[in-house]
Structures are given as C-alpha cells and as structure tokens.
Amino acid sequence: MRPFIFTKPATADQALIKKTNQAQFIAGGTNLLDLMKKHIALPEELLDVTNALPAAITANTKGIRIDAMVRNSAIASQAEVLSQFPLLAKAVLAGASPQIRNMASTAGNLLQRTRCPYFYDTTVPCNKRIPGTGCSAMDGDNRMSAIVGYSNQCVAVHPSDMCIALAALEANVLVTGRDKKQHSIPFKDFHRLPGTTPQLDNNLPANAVITAVEIPGNRFQKNFAYVKVRDRDSYAFALISVAAALHMEAGVISEARLASGGVAHKPWRWYKAEQFLKGKKPSAENFRQAASIAVGETKPLANNKFKTVMLQGAIETALQNCLTA
C-alpha cells in the first residue's frame, strides 16, 4: 500500500473542504482498502467520513431516506425498510457476507468498483484501470462480463446487489458538491455505461459527496422478488441477478419493475419487458414473453452466451416468485 495521510473530518462541510482529486473518502473501506493493497487506488490522503456523514434511516409520507453512513446490515433489519421496501432488504442480504454488510456503507455500496478480474490484475491492460491500454476481457475470459450496454473499450459489470433494488425502486441519490449545493440524481442516471470513458463508473460530480439515498413510496410490498444466480450459493458476485416488483389491480399487472445485475456496466432496467407486462395477466406465458423481450436486448460475448439462457430463467423465476412472496 502506498503511504497516505489520514484525517477524520468532523462534519460533511469539513470533508468537502478537504476533498481533492488526490484525497479519497473512506467509510466501510471494504472495497477501497482492497484496491489500495493491490495498488489500483493510490490516494495521497484518506478522509474518514464515518463521523462526518449522517447514519439514520428516516421514513416520511413521501418515502424513505437512507443516509450515506447507514451500514448495509442496518438497512436489511430496519422495520420500515422491511415493511415498505422489502425488495431492498432482500437484495442487500443477497450481497457479500454478514461481516462485510456490517462494515459497508450505503454511499460506498454505490461507489464500489467492478470485480472484473482484469481490472484487478495490474499486469494486464485494462481501460478502466489505465485508460487507453485496451480491454483484456473483450477477447479474454469474459464469462463474467456484460451482455448488454458494453462498448468496445470495456465489458465490465456493476457488482452491487443493493443498487439493483434501488434501480428497480427508482431511488434518488442525494449529493452535495463543493459549492454546498444539494443535487438529487435519479438512480438511472447515477451510474454510467462505459462508452469511451470506462474509467468513470458514475456521474458523481468531482469532489462531491453522497449524503443519502431516497426511495419514493411505492406499492410493491406484496409482489416482489430478488433472484441471484451465482457460482456458489452465498458470498459470490452475481452471474445474473433480477429484482422484480409487480403491482396488481383487478387481476392484471398495473405496474411492473425489472432490473438486473451481472449484465451491464450499471444496474440495468428492462424497460421494454416492464412495458409489455403492463395491463397483462400474471401468467407463466406472459412472464416467458417478458423475459424473451429482455433477452432480445442482449448481445453476449464469446464466453458468456450461457448468461442469456440464465437471464431468461432468472426473470421468469423472479416474476413467478413475485406471486408467492
């Protein structure tokens, strides 16, 4: 690890004043420390924000606000989350291990880097790690890589489970810039597709800080599911994950949400499939067709064609599980 100066700002304002391109925020540290040990992240200064940022979950009539420093395990066991946003709790529990969930912060979860093996291997080219060097995964072992939304410069996938639920629930990311102005970024616009700038994972303004995530109230308390397919039963990143939520009125689907992890550089929403389900009966045939519409959007790479079959099954299963949740 490269030596660094350590400071612990007491307030968010102080943290923002000290934030430069060479200084990085640290909260849970579960991703950043790992990257620093591997010399992928080389900050000259670490700003410990565990005291500077708030750590409360507050519910009101419009929805729920989860502060930046709320640990993942706290989200998964909070009463209001469990009763009003059960999909979120389910997705959080599908990610990482109990130890890591006790450490990982809400804001940090949004900012975690990809787990593409070539990003972690500093002996090979990677456009995300060092722009312009090339993508080793493109023609390499791309079994875990993206099947949609990738570019010829990067095929990495977004690793979070929590973010898949937040995408499906159309959360907003609250951000404070150095000018102390608050912005609200819709979740779908927070993470980026690789395009020609794969080194950028998200649209967080330079030297800004995430203060909270807000989820608007919804009607997905009854019919929801989170399906995660991975190499082992627990404590592994997703090959395919699906967050599904339905609202039914008079026997037909009035609102549907479908999002996936393990498929793209950002949490991916299947808008066309959602649109198809609207007004339809919740039948196995309709679920099959919705899944086919989603699969139709994908373009697998040489070693991950299996992911399209897996996605078809995962979406059908998730939608089916919505009815029995």
Added chain:
Amino acid sequence: MERKQSFSRRFFLKTTSFAGALALIPPKAKALYTELKQRLIPTKEIMPLTVTINKKAYEVKADSRTTLLDLLRENLHLTGTKKGCDHGQCGACTVHIDGQRVLSCLTLAVMTTGKNVTTIEGLADGDKLHPMQQAFIECDGFQCGYCTPGQIMSAVACVNEGHTRSVAEIKEFMSGNLCRCGAYNGIVESIQKVAI
C-alpha cells in the same frame, strides 16, 4: 553502430552549470528534492492511536496503512486472529468491533480509535472456555484449526444476531467464513448447540 563512451566539453559545461545553479538556490533545490522524493518514495505516516482490545486499552504508534489485523498480530502480538487471504474473501480475520462482526484485514487500525475490539483471545473467561469454543471442541468444528478463530468469532455473532432458526439460515449467515478442511457440518452443529 558503435557508441563512444565519452563526454563532450559542451555536456560537461551544461551539467556542471546546472548543478551549480541548483547549489546557488539551496532552499528551492531542497524543496524540489523532497517533493520528488515524496512523489517517488512517499514517507510513512506514523500515527498515535488508542484502541481497546479485549477490554484493555492500548496506546501505540503505527503506520497509517496498518490494518487492524496487522496491528493485532504484528504490533500487539495477539496472534489468535489469523490472516488468510488479506482481501476480505475468507473470514479468517473476523473480530468484533463494538459487538459487531467485521473483517479486521479490511479495517484500518486508526479507524478503530475509541472502539471496543474483541478478538478470540477475549472470549474465554480465564481458563473457562466460551460456550462456542467448548462446542467447537465437542462437535469437531475444525480440523487444521486455521480458520477456527474467525469461525468462532463469526459463530458467536451469528447466535447473538439470532440467525440460527434453521440449518439453511446458519449456513447463509456463516458464508463469509471459509473452511478448506470442510468442517462445515461440525461448525453448524456447534452453532445449533449454543443457540438452544
């Protein structure tokens, strides 16, 4: 093509006058040197820190890069906590901070200032083993024993959290601790025994 190993008069004058110019502005040259050195070989940041481990307060000076795991093992010689992968993938380094199980390899020591850390050494009450330690012995919860301190710390937390309602739930909430000997059945049994 052969290259001659010789220095021209021009080269000699250029370099010596440059060196001379540097010598004439010593403070600036020194600053440049330190800045360059800092960039190439950044200096270590040594920090004083106070941590409470197993109810005992320690005051130590450590590099800012020191993880809690290295502080325990290298600085304080509390070697019960094990280093498995050092990347948060195996759970061997599991300890409790303020009663919550965490990975000490992904925790900066300096970030535990003012917190209560409990390691495997802090579980037993004198010579009397913690019920979980006793259960691991009785249920064959280990073979080589390397992952065991982490397994036991995680198991104690698993019981405290109440994630012991079924074998499936125990397995799910113990998935952060790998055991390459495969003593999983004994570990699950130990947890069930203590949870009752």
